[in-house]
Amino acid sequence: MRLKHGLMGALLVAVAAMSSVAATAAEPLKEIRLGFQKTSLPVIAQQQKLVEKSFEKDGVAVRWVEFAAGPPLVEALNVGSIDLGWTGDAPPIFGQAAGANFVYVAALPSNGAGEAIFVKPDSPIKTLADLKGKKVGVTKGSSAQNLLAAALEKAGVPYAEITPVYLSPADAGAAFASDKIDAWAVWDPFFAIAETRFHPRVLTTTKAELNVNTYFLANKTFAAEHPAAVTTVIDDLKAAAAWADANRDKVAEALHEVTGVPLEAQTIAANRQVFGIYPLTPEIIAEQQKTADRFASLGLIPKKIVVTEAVWTPPSGN
Missing domain, CATH: 3.40.190.10 (Periplasmic binding protein-like II)
Structure with a gap:
């Protein structure tokens, strides 16, 4: 009898817990x-x-x-x-x-044409292949990092042969302005802001390199x-x-x-x-x-x- 009551008590606790979860899920x-x-x-x-x-x-x-x-x-x-x-x-x-x-x-x-890898207009870097051994500013884990990885792959430059400098867009903008990085990979509106300020040389864009969403x-x-x-x-x-x-x-x-x-x-x-x-x-x-x-x-x-x-x-x- 005690066992039966124990089982019944456990069942009631379980039902109460399930009702509580259901009530929580149903909250507007x-x-x-x-x-x-x-x-x-x-x-x-x-x-x-x-x-x-x-x-x-x-x-x-x-x-x-x-x-x-x-x-x-x-x-x-x-x-x-x-x-x-x-x-x-x-x-x-x-x-x-x-x-x-x-x-x-x-x-x-x-992001298409609104995401790019670019350098300053007077940079000696003319192509993606020229990024070998260079510092590239990019936000870690971002779509711009995918552009960078895919573009380098297509250009035959191992990712390990550049120096990625992982920065937020704002910090990368400051680093680009002060020449602490050689190139910058970023999306709009940061790319557009850089265009109005620096008139950069664009090496490539997501539109040219990737079929992504x-x-x-x-x-x-x-x-x-x-x-x-x-x-x-x-x-x-x-x-x-x-x-x-x-x-x-x-x-x-x-x-x-x-x-x-x-x-x-x-x-x-x-x-x-x-x-x-x-x-x-x-x-x-x-x-x-x-x-x-x-x-x-x-x-x-x-x-x-x-x-x-x-x-x-x-x-x-x-």
Whole structure:
């Protein structure tokens, strides 16, 4: 009899625990936190207040959190300090290799012509092959690092034969200005700012070297608990893309208004930016896997990863 009571007590505890978890999971969303950088569709959506309009009827607050680069944004997703955010191709690969708690939820266009490796106009470096033995500023774990690795590979220069100087975009800009690095690999608007200030010689761009995408990511737990919210934000980004394509003359001003980046630089960036948001097709994921395999072969990540293991599948009807 005592055993029966013990089993019953354990069962009641288990049921109570399950009910508590269910109640927690069912709690209504009160705030959605969106990570963004100084360019791309999230900035347009923020300027247009598209996400705010979608969630205001349900009393859900929207908070935008700015990041200088993708790697810290992925770490913020991992620890749950933001719910969704946009990065280049490389940060999620480094994040997945480190076991970060995120999923891919949508794809956006590549940084394309808005991401480059460049030198000052009077530099003796004329080609990618000339980077051998040189100091190249790049943000570690960023899409620019993927451009650098892929471009060097194509030029026949082993990654180990350059000196990568891992810096944030702001610090790399200062190092480039003071000639502490020989070349700089970075994306817009930092590339555009450098163009207005230094009129650099461009060695190559992501558009010339890679078939990649940028990505919209979600904290894995948030995506599981609030799939409808994820879908709503993706729909808002689609609306932002439609607005941007229909109002090209206003895009630079919208980017400038949110980020404070000089209008001249944002105009350059906006004029070469491609707008859109797409589902995660097998072809897109296959290209992302190629990038992951490149990083693994170079020893830039500690182990091989399978990108599909971090791809979100929305529930039916979402």
